[in-house]
Structure formats: structure tokens, C-alpha cells
Amino acid sequence: MFEEIETTPLFGANLVAANFKADPRVDKIDLGLGVYRNDAGVTPVLDVVKSAEMRLVQNQPTKSYQGLLGDVEYSRLMLGLVLGEAADTSRIAVLQTPGGVAALSIGFHLIHSVRPNAQVWVSDPTWANHAPVIKHTGLTVREYPYFDQETASLDFDGMMTCLSVVPAGDAVLLQASCHNPTGVDLSPAQWDKVIGICKTRGLLPVIDVAYQGFGQGLDEDAYGPRKASEELPEWVLTATCSKNFSVYRDRVAIAAVQTRSPQNAESTLSQMRRFANVTYAMPADHAAAVVKTILSDDALSADWKAELSAMRTRVHHVRRTLAHALRRATNSDRFDFLERHTGMFSLLPLTETQVENLEHHHAIYLVKGGRMNIAGLNSTQIERFAAAVAQVTAT
Ligand SMILES: Cc1ncc(COP(=O)(O)O)c(C=O)c1O
Structure with a gap:
């Protein structure tokens, strides 16, 4: 064979x-x-990761299964980090995943399950792994202009012109900050316009948060996701801890989907759980436990922000x-x-x-x-x- x-x-x-x-x-x-x-x-x-690990070694009571959703409290804290503590999360389905790629994969599988003919528009260029992950789910990849080679800056007019003719129901992949591979980001005013066009044209943003805190700061780098969360009825978001907690090999992220109602969120989460179940089943706990330990403790959070x-x-x-x-x-x-x-x-x-x-x-x-x-x-x-x-x- x-x-x-x-x-x-x-x-x-x-x-x-x-x-x-x-x-x-x-x-x-x-x-x-x-x-x-x-x-x-x-x-x-990071020193703060070592400190959290020491606490876990001392205090962790069990290594029994955590469940298909992973650590629910970790995911709640991560949503707070990305969207802000005050965000309304009642319509959001969220689970812990083994890294950002698994989160993206769940997000795109979910979109494919409800809109198999949807196209996913990605920036030209984008991270080399985006298109393979999207195509593997059966969705079609299209590109919107993003980077002007001549000026090494954003081709915002080209991007907006393209998005203004993208068919309703298609998805648009956006990177929250520190765009990979160009290093060129949307300004807050440009985010407003992109989210505005998603709203008026019925496009679904998929926001990949891979470098929160590496660009301007934790809040500044989350402008896009926060704006989307305020303005749009539906979106998909992935946020990995690989880079900003420096836990690359330990594999932890979240996949989150904003839906139109708490009931929709519940059924959406059940489908996300199903995708998890047939691939990796349960995410490994270690890095989620570390991140939860840090984010739920004021002193450790302050140390993390400093690092x-x-x-x-x-x-x-x-x-x-x-x-x-x-x-x-x-x-x-x-x-x-x-x-x-x-x-x-x-x-x-x-x-x-x-x-x-x-x-x-x-x-x-x-x-x-x-x-x-x-x-x-x-x-x-x-x-x-x-x-x-x-x-x-x-x-
Ligand atoms: C833009 C972007 N998204 C997602 C990821 C996925 O990160 P990981 O699967 O390591 O958490 C990366 C990693 O390099 C990335 O650059």
C-alpha cells in the first residue's frame, strides 16, 4: 500500500x-x-513561565483528562486578554487548542461545514501555512492585495477595492498585528474601514492573533479583534500563546467563534468539540495551566508583561x-x-x-x-x- x-x-x-x-x-x-x-x-x-511551572509542580492535584474543550478557565482568561475584560462573551464559542494551527484548522473546518463553497480571502502575501491549512478543509483560497513591494507598505486602496467586490458569505483572513511575513499592519482607522466593509457586505472575518504584544503593546495589538467584537455579529478568532508566552513547543492557543445568540454559541461549540474529538481529541494541558496560572495572578501577570x-x-x-x-x-x-x-x-x-x-x-x-x-x-x-x-x- x-x-x-x-x-x-x-x-x-x-x-x-x-x-x-x-x-x-x-x-x-x-x-x-x-x-x-x-x-x-x-x-x-520566560522567568515567569518557570515560576508558574514551579507552582504547578508543587500544587497540581491531578493529571486526569481535562476534557475535549481543554481548560475552560484558561480559554476565558485568553478571551479577556484578546478582547478586553469588559467584552460580552455570551455569544462566543471558545475552546483550547494545541497551538494556533489547530485553532485555525478548527475555524476553517467549521466554516466548511456550513458554507462548503465559501472562499477564504487571504492577504497577498500571507504566512506560508495559511493556504495549506485552509485548502485541507476543502475551502477555496483567494488573495486580496496587501503589500506594495515598491514602497514596502500597505496597499490599502487595493485591499479595499478587492474587499468591496468579495461575495457575501465569504471569509476574510486578517492578522491582528505583526503581519507575517510583511511586518505591515493596519492602522486603527484602517481596521475601522475593513470591519465596516465586512459589516456592510456580510463578510466573515477570521482574525489570527499570533503576536499580541510584539507590535505596539497588548491593547494596541488587539485593536482589530476588539473592534470586530463590538461591531460584528459573527467572526472567527484564533489566538496562540506560542510567541507572547514563549511556549512554542508546548502548543497552546484558543479558537473562538462569535455567533448571533447564546444558543448558536452552544451548538457551534458542540461542532468545534467534534472537530477536536476526531483529530487530537484533547489538547495537552501543560502550557494552558501555565498561562492560566500567570493570567489569574496579578504579580505573575505584571512579570509577564515586563518580559x-x-x-x-x-x-x-x-x-x-x-x-x-x-x-x-x-x-x-x-x-x-x-x-x-x-x-x-x-x-x-x-x-x-x-x-x-x-x-x-x-x-x-x-x-x-x-x-x-x-x-x-x-x-x-x-x-x-x-x-x-x-x-x-x-x-
Ligand atoms: C501568522 C501566524 N499564525 C499562526 C501561527 C501558528 O502558531 P502556532 O501553531 O505555533 O501556535 C503562526 C506561527 O508562526 C503565525 O505566524
Whole structure:
């Protein structure tokens, strides 16, 4: 039976990670994988996570099954973090999932179950894993304009023109902040307009919250979801703790769906529970228990916010230093946009050959298409990186 199976290739950051691992050069630099790194090049376990884990080791009474929904109190706290404590959650179906991808998968399976012909509109470009996850559910992927390569900024007119003709009932995937891979976000005024068009045209936003707190701050980065929650009868939201709690491998997120009534929320949740049951059944508890411990304790929450703020500040600092280094190395302002972008990623205006040359001649790994993880650079590597970019773009 299995001799008929064809190999399916790795893509995106997972492909870069595999190539990087196989490279024997000691001075190699990984700017592919989407994880925060400190200036020592380490993705640290946050001190606050260690503190919460210590408490769990001391006090956790059981490791019996948690149930298909996961930890309900964790999900409630996460909704509060994303939507604000005052949000009305009575019409929201929410469950804990093993990471953001599982949350997206449940959201799109749910949409497919009620609207199998719906199209899902994603930004051009978007995170490399979005389209495969959507297509796997049977839904069709379409793209709306998002990134203007010339100016390295948002093509908001193009986006709005496209959304204004998207058929009612289609879904629109939006990233709450720190857009992956471009680093270009909607301003609050632009969010207002996008949510306005979803409202008037009957489009369903699916909001992917993957970097809350990495852009401007916890509240600022949640402007879009909060606005959607106030203005729209229905939406889908996924929020992962991978990045902002730095618990990547422990896999925890939420999938949430706003419905028209508490009764609709109940039946929707039963379907989400069914999707969970036939895939992973129950999410692992550990990271949810950690996040719940932090968010339900004022002192731990304050510690977490301080550590998150330090990560955000470092990313801003690397952006500024890098933009200045590239200005000097290339004698041009063509990389100044790095300072204006937010979050861990920016898309460098490099050709495929230039990205390959960085890899082959300088042992510097970016994702195909030019996405770089800003946080992957430490202060001792910035000048070398800038010189390498200047060299591969010189001809
Ligand atoms: C935009 C975006 N959404 C969702 C995810 C999923 O995160 P995870 O499944 O690791 O929680 C990521 C991870 O890189 C991401 O960049």
C-alpha cells in the first residue's frame, strides 16, 4: 500500500530550518524560523513561565483528562486578554487548542461545514501555512492585495477595492498585528474601514492573533479583534500563546467563534468539540495551566508583561540598528522601511537568486520570498548581515 506514496516537500520556515540544520558552517545565521531570540541567540523560557511551572509542580492535584474543550478557565482568561475584560462573551464559542494551527484548522473546518463553497480571502502575501491549512478543509483560497513591494507598505486602496467586490458569505483572513511575513499592519482607522466593509457586505472575518504584544503593546495589538467584537455579529478568532508566552513547543492557543445568540454559541461549540474529538481529541494541558496560572495572578501577570515588553523593545532596537546599518552598507534608503515595520518579520526586497546567494555565500538563511526574522539577529551579527545584503544586491 505505502509504496504508492509520494514524498511531499517541506516548505516555508520548516524547509529553511531543515537546510540550516544540515549546514556545517559554524558562523551560519538562521533568520528563517519564526521564533523570538534574545541577544545571545537563545529562545528563552520566560522567568515567569518557570515560576508558574514551579507552582504547578508543587500544587497540581491531578493529571486526569481535562476534557475535549481543554481548560475552560484558561480559554476565558485568553478571551479577556484578546478582547478586553469588559467584552460580552455570551455569544462566543471558545475552546483550547494545541497551538494556533489547530485553532485555525478548527475555524476553517467549521466554516466548511456550513458554507462548503465559501472562499477564504487571504492577504497577498500571507504566512506560508495559511493556504495549506485552509485548502485541507476543502475551502477555496483567494488573495486580496496587501503589500506594495515598491514602497514596502500597505496597499490599502487595493485591499479595499478587492474587499468591496468579495461575495457575501465569504471569509476574510486578517492578522491582528505583526503581519507575517510583511511586518505591515493596519492602522486603527484602517481596521475601522475593513470591519465596516465586512459589516456592510456580510463578510466573515477570521482574525489570527499570533503576536499580541510584539507590535505596539497588548491593547494596541488587539485593536482589530476588539473592534470586530463590538461591531460584528459573527467572526472567527484564533489566538496562540506560542510567541507572547514563549511556549512554542508546548502548543497552546484558543479558537473562538462569535455567533448571533447564546444558543448558536452552544451548538457551534458542540461542532468545534467534534472537530477536536476526531483529530487530537484533547489538547495537552501543560502550557494552558501555565498561562492560566500567570493570567489569574496579578504579580505573575505584571512579570509577564515586563518580559513581553523587553522582547518587544529588543525587536524595535534591532529594527532601528539594522535599518541604519543597511543605510550605511548600501548607501541608500531602500531598507529604511525596516524601522517603520512592526513585529518579528519583514519582507526584504530580494530576488530568489539574492536569497540563495545569502545562503550559499554568507550562510545567512531567510525564507524563500525574502522573509527575515528580525529577532534572529544579535548585535554582533548586524554589520555582517548588512554587508552581505549590500554585496548580494550590488549587481
Ligand atoms: C501568522 C501566524 N499564525 C499562526 C501561527 C501558528 O502558531 P502556532 O501553531 O505555533 O501556535 C503562526 C506561527 O508562526 C503565525 O505566524
